[in-house]
Every structure is written in structure tokens, then in C-alpha cells.
Amino acid sequence: MDARRGSLPVPRVRQVGFFTPNAQPAPTRSQSGPPDSSSPPLSDSPASNSLSPVMIPPPRHHSDNLAAAPRPTSPLPVPEPSPFRRRGADNNNALLVGSYNPAETLLAMSPSSSHVGDGESEETMSGGWFRRSNSGKLASSLPSGTFDFSPVQSTAEALKPNKVQNPVGISVLNNTILAEVSARPAPKEQQPEAPSSSKQPKPKLTKAERRALQESQRAAKAAAKAVAAPEEVATIKSVKQHQTQKKDAPQVAVSVAASERKGGDKSQEKERRKDAPAPRMQFDDKSRVEKAKRRSVVDQTEAKKRVELFRHLPQYEHGTQLADLESKFLQLDPMHPAIYKVGLQYLAGDISGGNARCIAMLQAFQQVVKDYSTPPEKTLPRDLTAKISSYVSFFTQCRPLSMSMGNAIRFLKNRIAKLSPSLSESESKSSICTDIDRFINEKIVLADRVIVQHASSKVKDGDVLLVYGSSCVVEMVLLHSHELGKQFRVIVVDSRPKLEGKALLRRLVAKGVHCTYTHINAVSYVMHEVTKVFLGASSVLSNGTVYSRVGTACVAMVAHAFRVPVIICCEAYKFHERVQLDSICSNELGDPDAIGKVPGRMDVNYLNDVSNSGNLQLLNLMYDATPADYVSMIVTDYGMIPPTSVPVIVREYRRDHLLI
Amino acid sequence: MPDVQALVNEFLNKLKKRKIEGSQATAKQTAELLRSVISQQRVPRTNQAGALIDAVRAIGEQLIVANPIELAVGNIVRRVLHIIREEDLSLTTAAVAELNLSTVSDDDDDGGGGDQDDRPVLSAAAVAAAARNTLRPPSLQMLLEGAPDFVAVPRSSSSGGDSEGKSKSMDRNSRTRKLKHDIIEAVNELIQDITTCHELIAEQAVEHIHQNEVILTLGSSKTVLEFLCAAKEKKRSFRVFVAEGAPRYQGHLLAKELVARGLQTTLITDSAVFAMISRVNMVIVGSHAVMANGGVIAPVGMNMVALAAQKHAVPFVVLAGSHKVILVYIGASTCRGPMLCPLYPHNPEVLLNELRSPSELLDFGEFSDCLDFGSGDGSPLLHVVNPTFDYVPPKAVSLFITDTGGHNPSYMYRLIADYYSADDLVVQRRHAAGN
Numbered sequence A: 001m002d003a004r005r006g007s008l009p010v011p012r013v014r015q016v017g018f019f020t021p022n023a024q025p026a027p028t029r030s031q032s033g034p035p036d037s038s039s040p041p042l043s044d045s046p047a048s049n050s051l052s053p054v055m056i057p058p059p060r061h062h063s064d065n066l067a068a069a070p071r072p073t074s075p076l077p078v079p080e081p082s083p084f085r086r087r088g089a090d091n092n093n094a095l096l097v098g099s100y101n102p103a104e105t106l107l108a109m110s111p112s113s114s115h116v117g118d119g120e121s122e123e124t125m126s127g128g129w130f131r132r133s134n135s136g137k138l139a140s141s142l143p144s145g146t147f148d149f150s151p152v153q154s155t156a157e158a159l160k161p162n163k164v165q166n167p168v169g170i171s172v173l174n175n176t177i178l179a180e181v182s183a184r185p186a187p188k189e190q191q192p193e194a195p196s197s198s199k200q201p202k203p204k205l206t207k208a209e210r211r212a213l214q215e216s217q218r219a220a221k222a223a224a225k226a227v228a229a230p231e232e233v234a235t236i237k238s239v240k241q242h243q244t245q246k247k248d249a250p251q252v253a254v255s256v257a258a259s260e261r262k263g264g265d266k267s268q269e270k271e272r273r274k275d276a277p278a279p280r281m282q283f284d285d286k287s288r289v290e291k292a293k294r295r296s297v298v299d300q301t302e303a304k305k306r307v308e309l310f311r312h313l314p315q316y317e318h319g320t321q322l323a324d325l326e327s328k329f330l331q332l333d334p335m336h337p338a339i340y341k342v343g344l345q346y347l348a349g350d351i352s353g354g355n356a357r358c359i360a361m362l363q364a365f366q367q368v369v370k371d372y373s374t375p376p377e378k379t380l381p382r383d384l385t386a387k388i389s390s391y392v393s394f395f396t397q398c399r400p401l402s403m404s405m406g407n408a409i410r411f412l413k414n415r416i417a418k419l420s421p422s423l424s425e426s427e428s429k430s431s432i433c434t435d436i437d438r439f440i441n442e443k444i445v446l447a448d449r450v451i452v453q454h455a456s457s458k459v460k461d462g463d464v465l466l467v468y469g470s471s472c473v474v475e476m477v478l479l480h481s482h483e484l485g486k487q488f489r490v491i492v493v494d495s496r497p498k499l500e501g502k503a504l505l506r507r508l509v510a511k512g513v514h515c516t517y518t519h520i521n522a523v524s525y526v527m528h529e530v531t532k533v534f535l536g537a538s539s540v541l542s543n544g545t546v547y548s549r550v551g552t553a554c555v556a557m558v559a560h561a562f563r564v565p566v567i568i569c570c571e572a573y574k575f576h577e578r579v580q581l582d583s584i585c586s587n588e589l590g591d592p593d594a595i596g597k598v599p600g601r602m603d604v605n606y607l608n609d610v611s612n613s614g615n616l617q618l619l620n621l622m623y624d625a626t627p628a629d630y631v632s633m634i635v636t637d638y639g640m641i642p643p644t645s646v647p648v649i650v651r652e653y654r655r656d657h658l659l660i
Numbered sequence B: 001m002p003d004v005q006a007l008v009n010e011f012l013n014k015l016k017k018r019k020i021e022g023s024q025a026t027a028k029q030t031a032e033l034l035r036s037v038i039s040q041q042r043v044p045r046t047n048q049a050g051a052l053i054d055a056v057r058a059i060g061e062q063l064i065v066a067n068p069i070e071l072a073v074g075n076i077v078r079r080v081l082h083i084i085r086e087e088d089l090s091l092t093t094a095a096v097a098e099l100n101l102s103t104v105s106d107d108d109d110d111g112g113g114g115d116q117d118d119r120p121v122l123s124a125a126a127v128a129a130a131a132r133n134t135l136r137p138p139s140l141q142m143l144l145e146g147a148p149d150f151v152a153v154p155r156s157s158s159s160g161g162d163s164e165g166k167s168k169s170m171d172r173n174s175r176t177r178k179l180k181h182d183i184i185e186a187v188n189e190l191i192q193d194i195t196t197c198h199e200l201i202a203e204q205a206v207e208h209i210h211q212n213e214v215i216l217t218l219g220s221s222k223t224v225l226e227f228l229c230a231a232k233e234k235k236r237s238f239r240v241f242v243a244e245g246a247p248r249y250q251g252h253l254l255a256k257e258l259v260a261r262g263l264q265t266t267l268i269t270d271s272a273v274f275a276m277i278s279r280v281n282m283v284i285v286g287s288h289a290v291m292a293n294g295g296v297i298a299p300v301g302m303n304m305v306a307l308a309a310q311k312h313a314v315p316f317v318v319l320a321g322s323h324k325v326i327l328v329y330i331g332a333s334t335c336r337g338p339m340l341c342p343l344y345p346h347n348p349e350v351l352l353n354e355l356r357s358p359s360e361l362l363d364f365g366e367f368s369d370c371l372d373f374g375s376g377d378g379s380p381l382l383h384v385v386n387p388t389f390d391y392v393p394p395k396a397v398s399l400f401i402t403d404t405g406g407h408n409p410s411y412m413y414r415l416i417a418d419y420y421s422a423d424d425l426v427v428q429r430r431h432a433a434g435n
Helices: A002-006 A033-042 A048-051 A061-069 A081-098 A109-119 A122-132 A136-163 A167-183 A183-191 A201-225 A232-260 A264-275 A285-297 A323-328 A339-346 A354-370 A378-399 A403-417 A425-456 A472-483 A500-510 A520-529 A551-560 A644-660 B001-014 B022-039 B048-066 B071-103 B124-136 B140-167 B169-203 B222-235 B252-260 B270-277 B302-311 B372-375 B409-419 B424-435
Strands: A463-468 A490-494 A515-519 A534-537 A539-541 A546-549 A567-569 A614-621 A623-626 A633-636 A639-641 B212-219 B239-243 B264-266 B282-285 B298-299 B314-320 B382-384 B389-390 B399-402 B406-408
Touching: A002 B252, A081 A546, A122 A232, A122 A323, A122 A623, A183 A515, A285 A378, A323 B169, A339 A378, A354 A378, A354 A403, A378 A403, A378 A425, A378 B399, A403 B001, A403 B282, A425 A472, A425 A567, A425 B372, A463 A500, A463 A515, A472 A490, A472 A500, A472 A534, A490 A500, A490 A520, A500 A515, A520 A551, A520 B270, A534 A546, A534 A551, A546 A551, A551 A567, A551 B071, A551 B270, A551 B302, A567 B239, A614 B252, A623 B270, A633 A644, B001 B022, B001 B048, B001 B409, B022 B048, B022 B071, B022 B169, B048 B071, B048 B169, B048 B282, B071 B409, B169 B222, B169 B399, B212 B222, B212 B252, B212 B270, B212 B302, B222 B252, B222 B282, B222 B314, B239 B252, B239 B270, B252 B264, B252 B389, B264 B270, B270 B302, B282 B302, B298 B302, B302 B314, B406 B409, B406 B424
Parallel strands: A463 A490, A463 A534, A490 A515, A515 B382, A534 A567, A567 A633, A614 B264, B212 B239, B212 B282, B239 B264, B282 B314, B314 B399
Antiparallel strands: A539 A546, A546 A623, A633 A639, B298 B389, B399 B406
């Protein structure tokens, strides 16, 4: 990048919407260090850092990624009917052809397990179940086993004549299937709870499965008293075999699928489809909310007056749970204290801002990994992923995750899942810790530096820059430009109820930057003199929509109306393949009471006495979605791009994200 | 007239200290003040209308200077001036018509001045009629036929009328009393109109609000409150989003009153306007003043709402009592034609605005260490901008609802011609320039 910068001071590609030809960044600026140090490690591919932002190198790991890991990466967030069906058929074929002993077949499993239930406690049975699921590959293929049952059910009727000698087994099997079927909605419902991590549902699925198994065992116990007890060794063997079959089945299915769809192209497509984000938890769905509530650590009381339009979002009474949670601090043994601390900080609002939250979370995870020891009879990747998932759901209860955090979690889980089984526990742990460090460094810290380099090249002498709220990247851009000796003025626009701009204003003024402070209503009053608008973002969605602090859209809109360029500064790890058109469908609601109260203004207390009236609702939106039309340019660590290029970045660099 | 002066001074003080809030209250008080001025004004035997006009104008000037942002004051002064002219003319016309009917033969004796000698017999009547025409809204025909003639006429009209009246001294006393009486009657009517304009506007609510509508408004306006409540009384059920209108938080007040009247109200922050506007069917707002070009001076933040509404094709409806808020604003000093002054506001955000105290945004003391940071080199590091008003361009406004019905923004200039005499625009400007 540097070589090109030297000859072309202004990055040629990214003059979006505005261009000041006379403004050439000083050479000192363009060749300053950070890009040097930061760009190379941004991705493994050497091409990506030396290219101008338009030319996006093909992901290097794509093909071997596919070849090496055909299935395990996809924990079936989206059930795909056809492969499963085929796999089910495969399974049955294998059963019929390959197994001579009916006791070894899948169908015989249930009675045998019932005997286990007779002999030992059910927990040991499930423990045994898990003990056998040793490799990560098996672990991830395990949930798919759930889906195997439905085809089996259909084939069960066909198999009946073959199984005459064990009618009880069939009825028990049917019970099992029924249990499975009834249990299956549960994991599906829980999926949306972790919106952006597709890996999360896995442990829940298995939990549900375990429950289903136990139920079937109970049923079997009742029904199959008469059946003679075979040796336990045999049953265990049968289970084991059953699992190996299962383990094989997905691979067979994939290979069949791949051959049928003519090569990796299709399967790549399929994988991409799997990557599509799972639907989020919708809080207007009563049953799911009930289920989620039962499992939650944080005891949130629901807001009494909920805004009708936002029923699908969690609306809680704020400020009630904190004390309660604090009192639980010493009781919650499964929760790591670092996690607990960060969760409470989220809840109290002590940590805010996408980067800060993400870093805090990752560091807490790092702490967890450091203190982690694999429990006996479990494997590290599987158990750690489960643990992290439970922590993530705790975080979600404290405060809904941001998309950037979702991306980070996805990265982390992917790294854990990809750990080579040959590594020892301490090696795996240190590898994960380094990965987390690298993510923080490269995706956040260095990315910010690159963004600052790019963005401050856009600041010219005499500029009047408008910023909104408080974004740490934008603040760094301003301070860096100020350090470079550029003469400019900053207009800090702020809005209620958080008034984050005040803190930014204080820091800027302390550094000697000339500032003007105003509130968002006056934005069209001050927009006349503004030459550029710099905004931060919580996330950039792949249709170019900028999802950011509420009010950003207003500022961008007014800037657009006044023909002022709007520059968004956002790290690429915050890009997300989700799309969104409005700010209603997905948002976060803050504390409604913050709206009614105006701190520091004694004369404005109109709502003190009516705030409990039924007709009055207070709506405290946290984010809004800025349409791509209003955005002139997005500055990311990959360069300066127009909002239309966001999906390209998302598509091409996402594998890099995950692999680094 | 010492007591009048005391009244005026008191009102001036209130205006200067911004004690009077809202254009309706200001308009009403201005009209009442002017009414007492007129009633107390001792009218000379000759040129009574001129004397009244001068008196009203002198006080009006003081009022306008006291609070140049409160445009309702100037509007009411102009309205009263217009009323005086109109009443004077109607009396003159009546008198002249009578005169012409009864004393056609002896008009040679009446013509005292030499310039009057060579005028035709019915010149007085013609002059009066022409003057009346200029007070009436200008028609397209008049514009095409050459406005300058009519521009010149009104200046001589009062003197012409007076010269006519000079001869008829016996009618004088009755006419004086009649003129003042008529004017005060008309001003009373004006006050009445100002008081009832809410109701007139609110009556139209049912025509604009349908069932299950979602309405967004910003800040607080009595007109909007009445409008919404009128629709509510007609059993329409709808919900209202109220943007709070920082830093004055008038929205809280409006929300409180709406809730008290049983309306489903949701209070949102101003920053959430863009997020919510996509679910809103109509934006209904009040205004501070309406420009002749259809632009609106409204509480700060309104331009943002208007732009958001425009983006989402949501109708942006402005409620404006036509008596108090129609502003005649003369933008450039170069526009001399008083008939249809272009009246395009030049940079109204800055010219017609008022900056309020920074303490509404930042507490005093909170940044006191920063505010004088740069005192060494003269300019402080930190400025705080807290404007009161916003200018909404006419293209962002879908509809004006006034007490005379709904109007397009492009029609606003016509209403102005209805309510103000073209003469006063010029006069006002000359005085403004003098100041």
C-alpha cells in the first residue's frame, strides 16, 4: 500500500462523492508506520495488503477449506431437507446391508439403552453417550443425528416385517421418534437467542437430544420390562457402532451431494447458505420467550408498558437486576468471574462502544481459556465451545450482543473447532489465547490505525468536521489529524439521553481542538458550514446500511440534503452479511425512563407525575439504520470503499476473518 | 397619553425579556395593546387615519425592535395598519359617493388646490376606488396591466380623501367617531379571530386524520394539541409519536397533555425521528411563522423531521393560524415592487433565528475550564450553539392547514396579499432600514 501511496498520494480508487484535487496529504502522513506493520498480518494472503481496495484477492483458503472440512464447520443452523433425507436413506441402507445383528442396528438401540437405564442411572448413560463422541468432527456431526430419525420413522414402517422378533423395540423406537419430534422444536427455538453465532445451538441440541433420550429410556423402561437383559457390553458396543455409522453417514452424504451437484461450486454455495445468519430471537413469540427465561441467569423483569411496535425486542425494566446479580456473584459457580464481571459491566452500561465491548468480551474469554481445564471424559473443543456458548447467552441476557461481537464469537468458535486434535491441552489453550490476541490486535487495534491513516488523509486545512455521538475511531481520526498540525474545527453533535458527545467534547477540547457543541435538533443550523461529516458505526450491513447509534441516520440525512459528504469509519470486522432496511426490525431498546427524566434541568419535569399512565409509552431506541444513499464513503481497514462494496468485502474477506 | 405609554413600556419589557411565549399569546396581546392605543389616540380634525397610522406605526416599531424574532408582533401591527386603511377608505368611498351624488354641481368650489382643477369630476371617486383596489389582493389582470400606477396611488389616497373631507366639516365629528369606532370594531374582530383560530383549525382535523393513523409531531404547539384532540373527540383512534424537542423538551409537555386527554402517546428522542418516520402516516407540526414563499419558521429540529418525512414520502402538515403567523418577510433590499415582493427569505436559518442560552446544553461550570481555554489567543476553544428555530423550505411542506382551510405552500403569498396592505410592507422596510 505504501509504495502506491507514495506515488499516488490520494488513494485513487476511493474518491466517492467528493474529491478535492488540490489536497494532497503530506508525505509524512502517507508513509507513516502503522499500515506497514498492520497490513501484512491483516490476512495471510500477501495480495490483500498490497492491493488497492478495489482489487480484492480471492480467498486463498477457500478450496482447501472445503476439501479439508466438508462438514464439521456447519452445525446445521439451517436444516436442509434434501441432504438429510438422503443421509437418512443412506443410514438405513447401511444398516440393512452392513449389519447382520439386528441388535446392532439403530432400531435396536432404544431397547438396549433401556437396559442401560435399568442398570445404571440415566445420567451415566448420557455421560457415556458423550464420552464416546470424542472427536470434534463427531461432535459436530452429532446433532445431525437428530434429523436422522425422521426418515427412519418413515422407513420404520417398511422395516417392520424384518423386525418381527422385536415388536417392543419398534414401539419403543416410535416413542423415541415421537420424543425426538417433540423435542426438536425446542432447540430450534433456542437458536435465535444467539443471533450472530451459528455455532451456538449445538450444545443445546445435544441437551435436547439427551432429554429426548431419557424420555425414551423411561418409556422403554416401562414398556420393555419383559425383554430379557442382554449383556451391557453388547449394548455399549451397539451404541458405539451406531455412532460410528452416524459419523460416517454425513461424509457419505456430502460426497454424494457433492458429486450430484457437480463439484465444489455447489457445495461452496451450500456452505455459504449455511453461513447465512440464523433468525434472531423474536420476543413477541411467547413460548420461546418463556423457554429462554427459564434458562436465563439474569432475572429480567419485563417492562410493563411495552411499545407495541417493538414487541419483538426484549423490553426489560432497567436497573432492577443489577443488585440481584451482584448478590449472586459468589453463588454462580459455573460462571467464570471474568465473564461475570464483564456481563455486569454491560448491564450497568460501564462498557459501551462496539470495540470496547468486543475487546472486553474477548479478554474475558481469554481468561476463561487460561483457567480452563478439560473435565474428565470431555474434549476440549467441544466442552469449551459449549462453555463459551453459555457465556455468550449470559452476555446476551445482560445486553444484546452487537454484530461485531457476534463476528468475534464466530471467529473464536471457529478457531476452537479447528484446533488440531493432536495438540495437548495446554497447547490448545495457548493457541486459542494467541488467536484472541491476534484478533484484538489485527482486527481492532491495527485496523483502527489503518482507518485513522486513511481518514485523516481526508481532513484538510480549514475543514469543519461534524461528528455525532462518540465513536472511538472518529475520535482517533480527529486527534491524529490534530497532531499532524491540520487546522480544522469540529462540531460535536450530541443527543439525548446518553449525551455521549460531552465526553468526546471534553477530550477534544483538552487536546486543544476547536470545538462547537450542539444538539441534534440544531444539526441543520450548523450544517451550512460543515465540510465533512465523520461518523462511526456499530455495524455495516451488506446492503450498505450503516447500523449505528440512533441519530446517525438523521445526521447523515441532513448532511446529504446539504450536499456534505458523509464518511463512515468502521472496522471491517464489524461488517455483517445480514441486511436490514429499517430500524424497527432489529434494534435495541434502552431504559425508557431515561427519556422522561432530564437530568440537571429543574424546569423540565413535566413527566414526573404521568409516567405511569397507561397511555404514555417512552421509547428509547439505541440504534438506527442509515440507508446507503446517505453514505459517501466507508473507511475500513481494507481501504476506502463506497457502501455498495460492502457485500464484496463481506464475501471476500469473511474467510480471512475466520482464519486470519 | 401617559397610560398608553405605560402599557407599551410594560409590553416592551415583556417582549425583551422573552416573557411572552408563543405566537398566539403575543399576537393577542399586541392586538389588545394596539386597540387601546387607537382608542386613546386623540385624533386631529384632519387626516385622522393618517394620525392613527402614524401612532400605530410608531408603537409597532418599538415592539418589533424589542423582539425582532417574534414575528407575530410585526404581523399584527401590519394587520392593524391594514385595518385602519381599509376602514378609512370604506368611509371615504362612502362619503365621496354621497358627495358625488348630492353635490355634482358645486365640485368646482370644493376643489381648493390648483392641481385639482384640471382633474375630472369623478376623480375623487376614482382615486378611492383605485386605492381600494390596491388594498384588495392583486389580481392577475392588475399585475399585467401595470402595477406601478397602483403603487403610486395609495400614497396620495389618504391625502386625497382628506382633501375631499376638508370641505365637509359638518360631517367631521360624526365621521371621526365612526372611523375610530369602526377600526376598534375591526381590531376586536381580529382579536376574536386570533382567539378562535385554534378551533377553526381543529375543526378540520377529522378531514385529515383517519382511523389507526400514526402521527408524529415535534415539540409542543397548542394548535397541534387542539387539532389532535378534536380528532380524538370525533372518536378517531390513532397513536401519536412525540419527539421531545430538546433542549426545551416541549414534547414532554405535549405528551403529558395528550395522555391526559386519553391519546395513545409514545415519547421518543429527537434522534429517533428517522428511525420511526418509516412507520408514521403523517407528520403534523405547529409553526412559529410562515414565510411568503411557503417556507416555515418552526421550532428547532423541524427541518430534520421534514427531510425525514420527505425521504419516506410522509405528508408533512403544518398548522398555522393565518392571522398570526403569516409573515411578510422582505429578504433583499433590492426588491422594490411592493405589490408582489418576491419575499424569498435569504438565509432565514441565520437571519431569523435566536440563540438561546448554552446552559440548556451544557451546565454552567461543567465546561467552564474549557470555555476560556483559548482566551490567550482571543478565540475560545469551545462554542455552544443553541438555536431556537429551524427553517423548513417550502418543498418539504405538503400542506398548510390554516383557519381558512388547507393551502399549498405555493399559495401562501396570496394569503399575505389578503391580510396585509402592500403599503405597509414598504413602510416597514423603510423603518427597518432606518433602524
